[in-house]
Amino acid sequence: xxxxxxxxxxxxxxxxxxxxxxxxxxxxxxxxxxxxxxxxxxxxxxxxxxxxxxxxxxxxxxxxxxxxxxxxxxxxxxxxxxxxxxxxxxxxxxxxxxxxxxxxxxxxxxxxxxxxxxxxxxxx
Numbered sequence: 533x534x535x536x537x538x539x540x541x542x543x544x545x546x547x548x549x550x551x552x553x554x555x556x557x558x559x560x561x562x563x564x565x566x567x568x569x570x571x572x573x574x575x576x577x578x579x580x581x582x583x584x585x586x587x588x589x590x591x592x593x594x595x596x597x598x599x600x601x602x603x604x605x606x607x608x609x610x611x612x613x614x615x616x617x618x619x620x621x622x623x624x625x626x627x628x629x630x631x632x633x634x635x636x637x638x639x640x641x642x643x644x645x646x647x648x649x650x651x652x653x654x655x656x
Contacts, residue, residue, distance in 0.1 A: 555580060556587045607652045612644075626651065 558569045570577040624639040639647040
């Protein structure tokens with residue numbers, strides 16, 4: 533019976549965050565293949581491809597978060613026409629539509645500032 537050569541397990545390498553960032557940045561260059569970068573850095577191409585995919589997902593999530601977190605422009609005050617003699621009986625009318633549903637909100641004209649604050653908070 534033939535004796536087989538003993539196979540020693542290879543030890544898993546750990547790469548620093550700086551090394552990973554450098555390799556990922558190299559992959560993101562136009563016209564550069566992941567396989568070429570993997571050969572240059574002596575990495576497995578599938579491992580590097582996974583790093584790149586994780587980085588792209590993180591960037592997409594950060595972009596989506598910044599899009600959502602970007603504050604909307606501040607409330608813009610509007611010049612109202614000259615006040616009528618009977619402004620106490622007038623209302624501010626706001627009509628909101630979503631699909632077939634329509635909601636109409638009437639707010640006393642005398643409380644226009646409160647209406648503006650409520651609308652600004654509601655639009656956030």
